[in-house]
Each structure stands twice: as C-alpha cells, then as structure tokens.
Amino acid sequence: MRRIIVLFAALAALWFLPAEGHALGFEVSGSQEGEGLEVQVEYDGTYGRVNACVFRVSFEPGLMDFVGTQEVSGGYLVNTIEGSTLRAVYSSYTDGSGLESVSFEFKARKTADITTTRVEVYVEQVAAQKEVPEIPPVSVEYEERPPASSEAKLLALNPDSGELEPEFSPDITEYEMSVPYSVTEMSFGISASPGARVSVNRRNLGSGGSDTLFRLTVTAEDGVTKQVYTVNVHRGEYIAPTPKPTATPKPSPTPKPTAVPKAEKTAEPDATPKATKTPKPTATPKAAKTPKPTASPKAGSTPAAFAASGPGEAGGADSAPLTEVVTIEREGVSTFDRLAALGGVFAAVLGAAAVGTFVYEKLSRRREEQLKGGRRRK
Numbered sequence: 001m002r003r004i005i006v007l008f009a010a011l012a013a014l015w016f017l018p019a020e021g022h023a024l025g026f027e028v029s030g031s032q033e034g035e036g037l038e039v040q041v042e043y044d045g046t047y048g049r050v051n052a053c054v055f056r057v058s059f060e061p062g063l064m065d066f067v068g069t070q071e072v073s074g075g076y077l078v079n080t081i082e083g084s085t086l087r088a089v090y091s092s093y094t095d096g097s098g099l100e101s102v103s104f105e106f107k108a109r110k111t112a113d114i115t116t117t118r119v120e121v122y123v124e125q126v127a128a129q130k131e132v133p134e135i136p137p138v139s140v141e142y143e144e145r146p147p148a149s150s151e152a153k154l155l156a157l158n159p160d161s162g163e164l165e166p167e168f169s170p171d172i173t174e175y176e177m178s179v180p181y182s183v184t185e186m187s188f189g190i191s192a193s194p195g196a197r198v199s200v201n202r203r204n205l206g207s208g209g210s211d212t213l214f215r216l217t218v219t220a221e222d223g224v225t226k227q228v229y230t231v232n233v234h235r236g237e238y239i240a241p242t243p244k245p246t247a248t249p250k251p252s253p254t255p256k257p258t259a260v261p262k263a264e265k266t267a268e269p270d271a272t273p274k275a276t277k278t279p280k281p282t283a284t285p286k287a288a289k290t291p292k293p294t295a296s297p298k299a300g301s302t303p304a305a306f307a308a309s310g311p312g313e314a315g316g317a318d319s320a321p322l323t324e325v326v327t328i329e330r331e332g333v334s335t336f337d338r339l340a341a342l343g344g345v346f347a348a349v350l351g352a353a354a355v356g357t358f359v360y361e362k363l364s365r366r367r368e369e370q371l372k373g374g375r376r377r378k
Helices: 002-016 335-377
Strands: 020-023 026-033 036-043 050-058 064-072 075-082 085-092 101-108 118-128 138-141 154-159 174-179 188-192 197-200 211-219 226-235
Touching: 026 118, 026 138, 036 050, 036 064, 036 118, 050 101, 064 075, 064 085, 085 101, 154 211, 154 226, 188 197, 188 211
Parallel strands: 174 226
Antiparallel strands: 020 026, 020 138, 026 036, 036 101, 050 085, 050 118, 064 101, 075 085, 118 138, 154 188, 197 211, 211 226
C-alpha cells in the first residue's frame, strides 16, 4: 500500500514538472541546445554510497539518436541500445567514491521536430549502503522554443584606443578613427543583439602612416541574418624621439692655494777661530853609546898583581889565596831617558793630529760658505 501511495505521488509530481522530475533521491533534468538533447541524472546521497545501478532511458528512435555518455562521476557506464530504450549499467570505482551524477546525450534526426519530444528515465537495481525502495520513472519534456531572432545589430562598440568618428550608433555602420604610431593593434569592446555572434576580421595595424580597415560581422541568432560594421583606423607616422640634452656638470670649486711658508733667515756662520800654532816637538835626545864590556878574565888565571907574589911572600905560604871580585858596570840608557823619548814621540803625534783636524775643519767651512754663496746668487 505504501508503494502505491509513493507511485501516485511521483506521478503527480511528473504532471506538474514537465521539464524535470524527482524520484526518491534522484533528480532528472533535460536541456536542449540546437539539435542536441541532454538528459542528466543527479544523486543526492539519500541511501549512502551507491556502488551499482541500472539506468533505463526511453526515447523516440524515429526523432533522435543516442550519441553517448557525457558525464560519469565516481565510476563508469556500459551502454546498450534495445529498440527505443537505452540501458546503461553503472559500476563505481574501487576507491569507494560512489555515484554522483551521469548524463546522456541525444541528437535530433534531420528534419525531425523534437520540440514536443519526451524522454523517460528509470533507476533500477540500486546497490547502496541503505535499502532502496522501488524508484518510479521520471519524464523529461522539451517545450517548444520560440523562433530564433533575426536581429543582427551592434549595441555597443568601444575601441581600446582613440575615438570613433562619428559617435557610435547601432544604425551607423561606417566609422573612422586615428591612433598614434605607438599603437600596433586594436581591440573593441562589443555588445550585440541577444543571441547574435560578432566576428572581427583582424587585430594588427599596418605600418606607420597607413590605414587599416576592420570589419565586424554580426550574425543573428537565426544564423542567417548578418550585418557588417567597418572601422577605418589610421596609424600615425613614426617620429624619432628628441634626445634629451645632457645635463651640464656643475664646475668643481677651485681649491684655495696653499700659503707658501716664508723662508727662514739663514744664520750667519760663526767666525772661524784662528788655528793655534802647533808647538815644535822637543828633540829626542840621542841615546848614549853603550860601552863595550870589559873582557872577563878566564877562570883559573891569577891576576897579574898576585902573580908576582910567590910562596912565602905577602902573607906567606900559610896564608889563604886572595880572590878579587871586579864588578864591571855596563854603560847604557837610563829609564828616565826612555820615558822622555816616548813622551816626545807622543807629543809629536798629537800635534800632527791637531794640525790635520784644524786644516780639515777650515777647508770644510770654506766649502760650505762657497755653496751658500752660490745659492744666494741663484
């Protein structure tokens, strides 16, 4: 009984929601773009992680064909076509992410009118963490769309450099403008009729002094109606930049000359003292000749004075023989004389040294005076 009530509730929801539907944790929606149809199923996590399930999508094979699966999150699908039904088996990846959403794409057949087509989606055999009740099908209807617009106009045209002449108006299609040489390319801020597309033939400008024609083509939503706007851009000629003058360096201040110190007065030389006369050295006395020594008598001979005396004379035979000691003094130089001679030699040497020193000093002073006199004359 409970399942019957849920089924009737789902059918009532489908009645009031022709473009999308809800089915116990699953939301089904559809969208149309040109000749393409897309059906998307999203799971809200009511039953925990879904590891596997089967989707059955019923469509009208005479009006459209199944193109493929556009989006599968958390797993993969294996699709098979059985007449007018698409059967897609979902399996989650081993990482445990589970089902989140899937989408299916269809394409209208040539000359087929799909403005009132209807697609039904069934979710079956759901393997989830929680027990899943039977889920009723959900229908998606595509309402008839209004005819495409044939209006092809620019609503705004703003160049990124320069100004348009004349001022922009959707009804004026030809413009002129000028830009400086430094601008090498152009772009425009554009707004067009709803559903219309705008294409521009170029972006770069020509060389300096030339004109470049930009063509902006507006294609209406119906893809048939077109309108062309032109902008002729004149690029200025190249002007060589004027070199900046080199700044003149400020002169460095002249340093003050250093004061020349005054020359000190040259001290007058002291008078050269007269040389003291060197005393004549005392003549060294000649050494006295040393007298030749008297020859000493040979031993054993008796002097003549005693030779005449015989035995019994002058003392007799009993008297002892007399021996006469004769001292012979040697005539020579005394110590005093020697010292006097040495003193004289020493005085002579000192006198000669004093004379030499005096002469040297006198010659040196004369030489200095001559040099000083020469400097003054200069």
